[in-house]
Amino acid sequence: MTKRLFAIRFALAAVLAASSAAPAAMAQQAEPAPKAAKLINAGDVLSGELNALRLRGAKKGKRAATYQLTSEPRRLPPPNGLCGLETGPETFQIVTNSDAQAAQLKNFVGKEVSLKVDEVACAQDAGEMSEAVVTKWSVVTKH
Structure with missing residues (x-):
C-alpha cells in the first residue's frame, strides 16, 4: 500500500x-533575439533623455556636474568594441569640461536632447555610472 x-x-x-x-x-x-546596434562614430548624433547624476569629484569631495544620456543601443568603434555587452551600451555618461558646458546641459535635464559625439569610450573607472563615456561633444540645435 x-x-x-x-x-x-x-x-x-x-x-x-x-x-x-x-x-x-x-x-x-x-x-526576440537582441537586434544588432548601429555603430557610433565621431561626428554622429546621439539622441535620448538626459538625466543629472550626483557625483563628488576626487578633489576635496567637490561636486562635479555629470549627466547621463539614455539612448538606443549603439556599438562603439574599435578598439572599444561592445563594452562587453551583446547589443552595445544604452547609457552614456556625458562629461562636462567647463561650467559653460554644464550650464548648457542643465536646461535639457529630463528632456530629449541630441548631442554630436566627437569622442566616446567604454566605461572603465569605478566612478563611472554608465556603460560608455562621452568626453567630447556638442549640443545639436534644431532649426
Missing part, C-alpha cells in the same frame, strides 16, 4: 513539474 501511494504522489509531482516547465520554455522561445 505504501508503494502504491508513493507511486501516485510521484506521478502527480512529475505531471506538475512538466506542466510548469512547458510555459517557461515557450516564454524563452518567444523572446
Whole structure:
C-alpha cells in the first residue's frame, strides 16, 4: 500500500513539474533575439533623455556636474568594441569640461536632447555610472 501511494504522489509531482516547465520554455522561445546596434562614430548624433547624476569629484569631495544620456543601443568603434555587452551600451555618461558646458546641459535635464559625439569610450573607472563615456561633444540645435 505504501508503494502504491508513493507511486501516485510521484506521478502527480512529475505531471506538475512538466506542466510548469512547458510555459517557461515557450516564454524563452518567444523572446526576440537582441537586434544588432548601429555603430557610433565621431561626428554622429546621439539622441535620448538626459538625466543629472550626483557625483563628488576626487578633489576635496567637490561636486562635479555629470549627466547621463539614455539612448538606443549603439556599438562603439574599435578598439572599444561592445563594452562587453551583446547589443552595445544604452547609457552614456556625458562629461562636462567647463561650467559653460554644464550650464548648457542643465536646461535639457529630463528632456530629449541630441548631442554630436566627437569622442566616446567604454566605461572603465569605478566612478563611472554608465556603460560608455562621452568626453567630447556638442549640443545639436534644431532649426
